[in-house]
Amino acid sequence: MTRSESAPSYPFTALVGAQELTTALVLSAIAPEIGGVLVRGEKGTAKSTAVRALASVLPEQQVAQGCRFGCDPERSEDCPDEPHSGPATTRPARLVELPVGATEDRVVGSLDLRRALGEGEAAYQPGLLADAHRGILYVDEVNLLHDHLVDVLLDAAAMGRNTVERDGVSISHPARVTLVGTMNPEEGELRPQLLDRFGLTVHIAASRDPHERAEVVRRRLDSDADPAGFAARFAESEAELTQRLADAREAVRHVRLDERTLRTIARVCAGFDVDGMRADIVTARTAAAHAAWQGRDHVTRADIRAAALLSLPHRRRRAPFDAPGLDEDLLDALLDDEPEDDPPGGGDSPGDEGGGGPEQETPPQDQPEQSPEEDAHEEDGSGSTNGPRPKSEDSAAEGSTDPSTRAEDTPSSESEDAPEAPSGGMPTPVGTASAQQPYRARRLELAGVGSGPSGRRSPALTPRGRTVGVHPAGIEPAGAPVHLTATLRASAARRAGGLGPARVTGTDLRHAVTRGREANLVLLAVDASGSMAARKRMSEVKTAVLSLLLDAYQRRDRVGLITFRGAGAEVALPPTSSVDAAAARLAEMPHGGRTPLAEGLSEVARVVARERVRDRNQRALVVIVTDGRATAGTHALARAQRIADAWGTAASAMETVVVDCESGRFRMGLAADLAGRMGAEHIPLEQVAASGLVEIVTDRTSPRRSAA
Template sequence: MVHFPFSAVVGSDDLALALVLTTVSPSVGGVLVRGEKGTAKSTIVRALVDLMPDERVVRGCRFSCDPEHPDPTCPDGPHPADPAADVRPARLVELPVGATEDRVIGSLDLGRALGEGRATFQPGLLAAAHRGILYVDEVNLLHDHLVDLLLDAAAMGRASVERDGVSVSHAAELVLVGTMNPEEGELRPQLLDRFGLTVEVAASREPAERAEVVRRRLAFDADPEGFAARFAADQEALAQRIATARAGVDDVELTDAALAAVARVCAGFDVDGLRADIVTARAAKAHAAWHGRTRVTRADVRAAARLSLPHRRRRNPFDAPGLDEDLLDRLLDDLDDDPPPDGTDGSEDPGEGPDGGGPAPDDGPEDAAPQDGTPPPPDGTGDGQAPQDARTPPDPAGPDGDPADADADERPPAPDAPGVAPAGLAGSGPAFRPKVLRLTGVGLGDPGRRSRALTTNGRAVGWRPGASGRLHLPATVAAAARDRAAGDTGRLRVGAGHLRSAVLQGQESNLVLLAVDASGSMGARRRMSEVKTAVLSLLLDAYQRRDRVGLVTFRGTGATLDLPPTSSVEAAARCLETVRHGGRTPLAEGLVLAARTLDLERIRDPRRRPLLVLVTDGRATAGSDALDRATRIADAWPATGVQTVVVDCETGRFRLGLAADLAGRMGATHVPLGEVAADALVATVSSARAAADPRSAPHERIA
């Protein structure tokens, strides 16, 4: 199979450099590539394998042992002092999102176990990727326990298997590369930290560069072999340079001054733990070796920090990744560069990208577009500063919440059009980290981190007849043994009727639909800011529990599905911050749209249990019969079977109690606004989920 040449990729200099550094020094810990769809993430990763040197492996070893340094604990060993060797190209092993745990780490060889009566280990993908690249596309969609296995193996260089009566440990030194689109959900911060380097990629906004990308892609699709041949010389030069850097990286000197600079940079950016220091030091040495230096310089530390620190600065999923490069330069002021022999600044080679990511050769008339354009940095990776919080404009109710303005939703809605005052935009405070909450009982939802459930992944807690899922070997063997004739000492015969599949218990996720009243009355007394803060806290909890979230808002004369249910809580948080308030209260329209959204999601995913969080003061003022329509919908709501929480936003000395009445009609849990601290809201959500499951006992609070 012909891959698109690595040296033919236009732009993506940071990504090319990160891949090269982790190839030069696999101990860096791999690369996580974050970016929008259609940015050649998979293309450049698959192209990397063509630049890696061929491997010498012990002949017949299933674990790809190096003949010069064979693994003394190799399951296929012990190998002789001078074993016979084969030479093969470097491997790129792709891990599909739907892979099972036994396929990743290996398992008992059922063929030999049942046919020969021998307990033999069958290697998995980690063994196949030893001394090569393990590539996981859409790594954020991979189940968390599989990501844990991969990152542990990449960090330790070994994989240990303790299952099905097999105890095996083998070498697993691999370059782990994962790609993801943040719109489809985020990785947990603990998993982000385990990736050595992270790169944000985005499509160039320069027309000339975009045209060049299209031109090269079309040329490759039309004639892959011919296109690859045009870049053969550049590919060979890059491959030789990588081989030279790999051979010399261990000899690069990390001086005390350079190490002190690494520590100062990591401390200056307030990263957690010491993994950042170790990764930055390793990446700096790899960068020095890549540029042919024997000592780490300022340029090496700077390049390494730009790739190893941005994702480690995040404190919660709503923080934008990035790095303040001005601060980085100030922290490196005390570290000087050694002048390179050729008189250049040492940060780039002639004809290469800014960080030596690869040459951009002249391809003749077909590829005559200029190559010196540099795409703008992706959002969040320029100056590294997160966007400022939306500032709360002067509220119509005034700073003291004048009662005369409390009924702002009685006024006609203010259209957001030129020459007309726009609706109000309330900011939010920082999200609180809620207490850890668990649900008792066992559900049947999709894998997540909210409550216990019978899922397709997890630990075996029982078995059922048939082979519909993972095979439960002990139960299968026991069934065959029971049917064995008395006195029969021959080979155990296992038939189709003896097969047993494992019942697996893991954790499930839920669908949380937020329906927020954004009318004018919600803007009075700055209630909208308090509501947004509480909802952000719920989103933080949903992120940690792997829930799906959606957002419906209603104001003026109708309701809008601002965010269809998604796993990306970052998108939900951004959407919530831009929600404006003003106009009348179309409560009935909001309930109808929420019900329609939940019905559609039930068709798409019938096993995921939904929860509606309705944030309102209970008023219904849009139309002459607004209150009657809302009442009729509320009275019929219990028939939907959707568990609901009504957050009552009515405040002041004179209250109508409309939200409490609405909650009673809907069969919902009623929570006054004054009790909607982050912990209280999340506890209410968890209690509602437990009540929605007849098999579940009341939830437990675990601090």
């Protein structure tokens, strides 16, 4: 929907703090070709307020009269409404909001049903992309956007045009939009392809300064009490900002980017090991916009630094679960690699590097590209952890404990006879294991055709997807799209039989059966007791879980983790698709103590039952990692066996795998017996290894099989 002009929005100049956010929005408004802004941050940090306030200070636009797409009258944009006639008109800059639950035809446009059914004409009805041309397309909670809409945005952002081939309509129109998205990382990550399409990214957090927080509350209350009066207080500053933006838009065309500046930008981007060339282009455009905003006609070191802090954090190559950010020490070192007071002519000379002048006596400083990265985890202005994770960090930690040392450290953690707490509760944690670098997991695809929530995993009948049939007459499934062709065919057949009126009626309506993919729940139940607590083994399990989470957020799956040790079981990781939250919780997972197997199985059943209440159609796969021992409480093994025998009734909604971690020459076969009682598939650990655990989960393409 387009921003309403009736009620005044919160003034942009009334925002308190959030300097990095306001700068990014302003630079994107000065040079829309930067590619927009992604605002990441915790809830309640005025992300949406800032974006909506920006529209009120943008300069007005000249548009071609009568053009449905709001084209610029001074340039040809290959518009379907050309040639434009009549004098140009003026309109406010547009902020168009794209709801997370929008349908594809509303976004890209579709057949005008009123004209098609009433006049028999296949006319095109523009969608939100047409409304947002030359304006801002705002997506709140962009990380929750459905995949089919993400694909549409990717196409429009890449081409600057929207092409529609559907329902008898074939049309292409300009769609140059400034994409602005806000998101809370705790609710899930953004697809890498869409993340890269945002020119700039900002992480925002609430201020911890009591005076600043009090001023935020004061202004919010004043605005709510008297919106018009509050807006009037900032009218003058808003007008000044609008004029400054208009001047900067004109000035940015004349900002100089000389050879030395371009080399510096390229050196910075290469130093942070970014993928592709988009980072260099966006950084150059942002630096030019920053210079114009500051009233300069040339780019300086300060402009490049400000641009890099906004354009590179989400593009640098990093581990999947590292927090986005930039090592500012490394950035300064890369910027200082070539002194700023070099003669302009020296940087432009093709033979500059071999000239042997005074500046060449200092060799290129490659060291900063290595040492600051190894001193990672710096903090930016918002307090978030930055810097690429050292590749040697995990290996160094593991390398400090060789196999012989591990053997000496392990017995105390593996012992089932470790003393319990005096109260009989959970013993003191023996230790925690760290996960290694996660690896790419092959896709999990459950058997059959489900009907769960839309995702990118298993085949399912979903409200969106490829049309594979038509629902019978009189059936109107919730969310199912109208099958236009079948509807018109039913109406024609009825009229041919001389039944009813000549127009289309409600009885003619037909809905499409669409087949797509669903999201699944992968629930891992891990025995974290003393017998399972060998450091390397727990590290492998954690690495597998993190790898599944990485695959899950890319494919919109949900993954949960249950651990059982000591005297009970706990949900260490509630079902989620947020890799950041998952990585933090898994890093703290302890191990050691006795084995409460019965409690672990009971907790698994409760979590699955609870998730089924939340979404009855979501299918689950349970992976139980254990050696089958049960040592906590009275009659521990018998209780676990009774629960396993009753598993069949609960297992109808899920597939189950038991990974047997029993080791040693003499084995009791308890895990195999557990799998047999549960009707689950039994996999010995020697056939699994660290990567094998993921292969078991992701290779589940057939229904649950009983153990032999």
